[in-house]
Amino acid sequence: MPLTPEQQSEIDAQRAQSNTTMRATVPGIEQHMYTAHPVLDHGFVRVIDYMGDDAAICQAARVSYGKGTKTITNDEGLIRYLMRHWHSTPFEMCEIKFHVKLPVFVARQWIRHRTANVNEYSARYSILDREFYIPAPEHINAQSEVNNQGRGDVLEGDEAAQVLEHLKADSSRCYDHYEEMISQDGQAGLARELARMNLPANVYTQWYWKVDLHNLFHFLRLRADTHAQFEIRVYAEEICRLVADWVPAAYGAFSDYRLGGANISQRGVEALRRMLQGEEVDAASAGMSAGEWREVCGVLG
């Protein structure tokens, strides 16, 4: 993710601003403003703007004339209560805007979260940079044998080397031809909207992405999860760190009730009650498939 000097100086100019405002302001997130936090080999996450803080959640929940509750402790208690009882609308009262640089195949997963605002860099209008995601050797895994949509062991030896070689060579050749096709040097030059179709899904794109805190938590719960693909999970994890510095009480509640919590089915609850009374329970007596029972046992340690 080497920024050009022009990009860096634009970021520096933004960070040099010091504006006076009556709005709720959070030093914890101000420190991150505009800075490019690296993710993967060429990607980043930058906080461009934010609205609200922990108190703003309480303020909205109470439809108040002033700030939230009287004390930070009360705010935290109220926030935990709201999260626990699925009162989602107060969390929608905070909003954050990111500038993200990410591979196209990650962008295609990300965009499925519809309740956000997006402006993507236009490859109809502009020329994409020669930047492709090439996984680090420790992130080149075999197809999982137990999970049809997951990864197994890290590939090794010749097989790993061959994969890297293909990814690099194909990206490079496709980009060479992309450049060649749009070139107007001695020829008309193919329309950008057509030429882009030659670029593979590991090419980087960029977008501005703005979302409210409730929907961001929903995104993070699914994408910071161990079942998410590694390449989107690292973005989610970076965002988790930023959010923890922005709204620490809300993030704490989210972490306890959602990220670290568990959903147990009615059958699971019944099994659990029997287990707590000392009974032995197995998949059959719990009325579950082997796979589902394994998942429940995973939760219960």
Next chain:
Amino acid sequence: MPLTPEQQSEIDAQRAQSNTTMRATVPGIEQHMYTAHPVLDHGFVRVIDYMGDDAAICQAARVSYGKGTKTITNDEGLIRYLMRHWHSTPFEMCEIKFHVKLPVFVARQWIRHRTANVNEYSARYSILDREFYIPAPEHINAQSEVNNQGRGDVLEGDEAAQVLEHLKADSSRCYDHYEEMISQDGQAGLARELARMNLPANVYTQWYWKVDLHNLFHFLRLRADTHAQFEIRVYAEEICRLVADWVPAAYGAFSDYRLGGANISQRGVEALRRMLQGEEVDAASAGMSAGEWREVCGVLG
């Protein structure tokens, strides 16, 4: 809209804040922060927070590392271009949060705009105030004779007096009984969630309402329109004034292309072309109903 001393002092405390931020800040809207702008007899609109400015629209449209374009003039030109060609996503990059006090029948129309975030004062949890919308005499109109969902002339004399008398007396009596039913003085006291059903639709409620600029413009186009009911239109008009102070270039483009603009059908365009060539056109030769033709002629003066 007489605020209580406690409410006023909470507002004053909010306005006394002076925070330092790197975020885009707009003096034009800062001056309005937290202040209650009166609407109708007891209602108000207060700006609680905002995100972004005119430059932020351009910044997102260009997915830029710095601010928008190089100059304010360029920003304005780009914003007009985006508005004209229905590029709506850059306008979604600005967000504003209001605290609104409004009669329930207005709230019921307002809430139909789904792409916003809302926290309403809970009448299950809290007790509503004794505040009802009673129209000013000049806003008590007869049913329109030409528009089934509009108003005609202002009512006069005994009829107007009787209407006012009914609205006042019924509100007052219903509220007396609401209070009496929930009272725990010498009795159990009816649940608030039940008692509220006795209150008529002119009772005031309050909410926090947060919306992005694109969806706000959509709301304003429909609700600041002459076909909108007067009682919601005055809220929309107040918000128009606030938005003009927040994002003047975007508001200018909205005003030109949406508020003051016209949609003309294919048949209308064809009629227009013939008229510009000096032809006489009427409803029949334009292929329109009398009503539709009247609407077109209204646009063309």
Next chain:
Amino acid sequence: MPLTPEQQSEIDAQRAQSNTTMRATVPGIEQHMYTAHPVLDHGFVRVIDYMGDDAAICQAARVSYGKGTKTITNDEGLIRYLMRHWHSTPFEMCEIKFHVKLPVFVARQWIRHRTANVNEYSARYSILDREFYIPAPEHINAQSEVNNQGRGDVLEGDEAAQVLEHLKADSSRCYDHYEEMISQDGQAGLARELARMNLPANVYTQWYWKVDLHNLFHFLRLRADTHAQFEIRVYAEEICRLVADWVPAAYGAFSDYRLGGANISQRGVEALRRMLQGEEVDAASAGMSAGEWREVCGVLG
């Protein structure tokens, strides 16, 4: 909910249709088509249309050229897997449309679910009927002493009688004045959009409400819950019965994983693991407030 003869004959005419279609068709829900299922004293729920069935969920999950999986058993297993792992999009592929008659204060809660399509009977355009929700004596409860937004014991004796008397008399008087104000008999007649503001929140309204199955389940989880207000819960419960006849496998999975399931926080999971190993745990050692611990103990029986 006495339908007028005209309404009944319109419903009968709709039910007499027998159309031929290649679309997925479900006899279990066809039997309910158009019929008014009574809810509360004057309300109802009617199924107007539906799209998809259990197989359609699997068909979409597999992006298939034909139906779902090969067998109904496989469909059910896949549906349970999708529900358990929060794969929500296949459930969005089913859609249902209802005609609902409901009191305004219930409509105000209901409309907060934004991801649905709604057409409400217009009181700007039309005249509302003289129909008000008056609770049955066994549903007139005191304010709860433990839950600020709930109900306690049933009211009795004079207090209950007084409540009923107020609700009936105020509704009736307000409606008399509504009729009187809009009357054009010897006077101009107040605009309907104004007159409606005199009607209390127990007046009935109607709407067409269309929603996909995923968002309907979300609505049902919140509104068929014991914390929901009784007057909306009875609608949710009636809809649950209809949905069970429409998509039995999906409803079964929803019932097991959502309606009857439990969400346990990270702290709760840790407490649970200790309890399963025979340890004694209380609120303090679980790191929870008394209220939260009580909720967890409620789940664990």
Next chain:
Amino acid sequence: MPLTPEQQSEIDAQRAQSNTTMRATVPGIEQHMYTAHPVLDHGFVRVIDYMGDDAAICQAARVSYGKGTKTITNDEGLIRYLMRHWHSTPFEMCEIKFHVKLPVFVARQWIRHRTANVNEYSARYSILDREFYIPAPEHINAQSEVNNQGRGDVLEGDEAAQVLEHLKADSSRCYDHYEEMISQDGQAGLARELARMNLPANVYTQWYWKVDLHNLFHFLRLRADTHAQFEIRVYAEEICRLVADWVPAAYGAFSDYRLGGANISQRGVEALRRMLQGEEVDAASAGMSAGEWREVCGVLG
């Protein structure tokens, strides 16, 4: 778009269904059910299900117990009125579900329309077919010289041949390596979720896409427009033909008021009024930029 025999027989089996239903049914769209309508070189659009008809729009607008208005003529008049006055909610009461096969770069534009339900074929879980969009020679254009995001003249001679050669060879080579990397023949086999990143944006994907009629019209207005990229426009045009057979009155109104209509700004309306009074108007006296004035003149012929 050669379907495999298995795919064709699954489609035939679906089309052989003859179910009886009380639901609104439209012969015009029934004839298209399940059939793959070819688009581009390997793509298609298939209607999988639909809900509602022209009468259903009127039925919802009137919140009626029976069908729409009394006659088809009345239905059409009401539908034109609703479209003209931006009453969008009745159009949301119709819903349609498609199975679409399309190149990834088209899918990336399409998905930006957020108010729809989508299930895409999973390249984490499954293996993509060896199918790539290769434009026909008459659709290989140069970059436009007047529109930064459009196409100019068709490329010719060696330049065109070179473009085709690159697109074909790069697609083929990337797919060879994709297959080679995931192969488990004599090696572990790369995870599918990783291997897919080697495939260029002209590879075909598939999805189920379900949308209500109002939002479909919005999609069609933008994507059947001459400014849309050719490769998405052909999908939009195919869908237009299907919708015209499904809801002819609604499609007619959409065609007149949206597809063929024009939006004129306030400045444009003022210029128009002056022109109709015989005045000469130019860009400067209309207060417009040269580009904007050219657009207005284009509308006025």
